[in-house]
Amino acid sequence: MSLRARISTPEEHGSRGEDGHLVASYRAKLLEEIDLAEMSSLAAAERRARLERVLGHIISREGPVLSTVERSQLIRRVVDEALGLGILEPLLEDASITEIMVNGPDAIFVERGGRVEQLPLRFVSADQLMQTIERIVSTVNRRVDESNPMVDARLPSGERVNVIIPPLSLSGPILTIRRFPRSFTLQELISFGSLDEHMVYLLAGLVQAKFNIIVSGATGTGKTTLLNALSGLIPSHERIITIEDSAELQLQQTHVVRLESRPPNVEGKGQVTIRDLVRNSLRMRPDRIVVGEVRGGESLDMLQAMSTGHDGSLATVHANSAEDALTRLQTLASMSDVEVPFVALHDQINSAVDVLVQLTRFADGARRITEIALLDSHGGEPYRLATVARFDAQPMTPDGRVHGTFAYFPLPRRTADRLYMASQPIPQAFGVARTADQLATREAR
Ligand SMILES: Nc1ncnc2c1ncn2[C@@H]1O[C@H](COP(=O)(O)OP(=O)(O)OP(=O)(O)O)[C@@H](O)[C@H]1O
Ligand SMILES: [Mg+2]
Structure with a gap:
């Protein structure tokens, strides 16, 4: 399979195991070289630029043959995952979505115009979902683990986030994101x-x-x-x-x-x-x-x-x-x-x-x-x-x-x-x- 095919478009983000693993392996390498916590004092744009630079070095060093487009897609996905919310990112950018509901790694639902639909997306594993959740709650200085299995928080960007994990949830980690509500006159x-x-x-x-x-x-x-x-x-x-x-x-x-x-x-x-x-x-x-x-x-x-x-x-x-x-x-x-x-x-x-x-x-x-x-x-x-x-x-x-x-x-x-x-x-x-x-x-x- 060509790398172009393996680096999926945002819509397919994480929908196939193999892509997910490629991204996950680069993400792991990136995180080995960089400490995200240390970077928390940097502004978001600087943090992203820094990660992109380090990842660029890693990719050059490992030497997979990539076109410029493939390379920048791979970098974007890995950095999104390391920094942002991975497959959730494009959903958060979609203004027509008012609520994102993740019922375990295999079931992602959204609400649009008052109607709820399931999307053909999934996280690679419950672990990957858990990592995304941890990343979200750590941005607001909170922790989620077995002794603290429920978290309700607001992201700096205004979204309201609720997390509940096993053993309280019987269907894996559950994440609910309410978009910052638009105000209406x-x-x-x-x-x-x-x-x-x-x-x-x-x-x-x-x-x-x-x-x-x-x-x-x-x-x-x-x-x-x-x-x-x-x-x-x-x-x-x-x-x-x-x-x-x-x-x-x-x-x-x-x-x-x-x-x-x-x-x-x-x-x-x-x-x-x-x-x-x-x-x-x-x-x-x-x-x-x-x-x-x-x-x-x-x-x-x-x-x-x-x-x-x-x-x-x-x-x-x-x-x-x-x-x-x-x-x-x-x-x-x-x-x-x-x-x-x-x-x-x-x-x-x-x-x-x-x-x-x-x-x-x-x-x-x-x-x-x-x-x-x-x-x-x-x-x-x-x-x-x-x-x-x-x-x-x-x-x-x-x-x-x-x-x-x-x-x-x-x-x-x-x-x-x-x-x-x-x-x-x-x-x-x-x-x-x-x-x-x-x-x-x-x-x-
Ligand atoms: N009159 C309306 N017509 C259409 N959409 C609306 C209307 N009022 C609210 N919404 C949308 O419904 C969602 C929920 O709205 P809102 O946050 O005001 O509800 P709420 O009752 O305060 O919820 P909660 O109980 O969680 O606090 C938001 O996405 C909002 O934009
Ligand atoms: Mg309310």
Whole structure:
């Protein structure tokens, strides 16, 4: 077999054992001569140039007969593998891919436009996959091994990476890479059918009138994307503090302070939690606090902040419905080290949360707001949710698409008054309920 054939094109990268072995053997030789860790102080471009130079010497020394093209292809592949993510590299460069899922060495899936497909690619072995994973996690100073078999991290380039390895995973090392999400404007989200103009009009009023808003949804339903777009409605003179586990929000305002939590280092030290950051942010004179995702005891601090003058805060929570989001906030708040009776938490939520925005990802990959609800209960009353917008889905069409329409319901009096006092218009599509039975309410415990 000619070397030209053995050095495959990027699409075939690693798809045949023999190429993989050629690249692997040069990679091993390269790593014998160079210490990657020592090079970590160099900038990426310098590091690459240095490796290319050393590898060029090795190839000349070993003397395989290669054309200029073959030689540069071989160098590129070996250096990609030594430095980068090997067969994953072209996938990361492909802007249409939003998620890369590696289920062991033989199964690589990607998500494109909301649809998941398997690619005809494979790693040479579980070992090679493990090496790639180690390379990824070591760039963020983390380690993955049997005693630390789960890692969640963000790459310097913004991608979010999750790794879980045997013995926890029964199908070999598992790697999930979430591309740094592109931010979408509300106008773009309208064009995708995720919400409509009337809903944007209402949400803009609610954000500007400083309602506290919780965006809820399951994994990957577009919570962060919507939070980002909604944050864009905050007036630019306000001081915004964003708090996230992995900084994904891309606020356009000038007065923004971005805080990011920190996992413990290899020795298990130095952790700074979302909760620490929420507490600290209260001493930073915020006009608004935006919490990327509430998933622990910070729920309590955030609720306290929301009900004590830090109005207009925004956060997301992982939940399948608006009532679920309330229970989840309550449960998370009860996980905090401060013991607060459940009843008191209930009161706290009633006074802190104003609006719930529920997102759903449909079978066809579309993400939509499926409900906007106002929390219209006080004190110890059971949660009373007034739906003001809802997506009514129709049965799936033969081509697998889900269509439907948005429906609107009158706003509670209290909400309308607050909008009015903040000089925000009442969107006509909704109107205001004159009597309680005009509201689309339901109770939840
Ligand atoms: N309305 C939308 N229409 C189409 N694609 C969207 C929409 N919202 C988000 N996406 C895409 O879906 C993916 C997940 O979005 P996002 O990160 O906002 O979800 P999430 O709910 O915050 O996820 P997680 O639970 O993992 O935090 C991203 O690739 C994003 O670009
Ligand atoms: Mg998110």
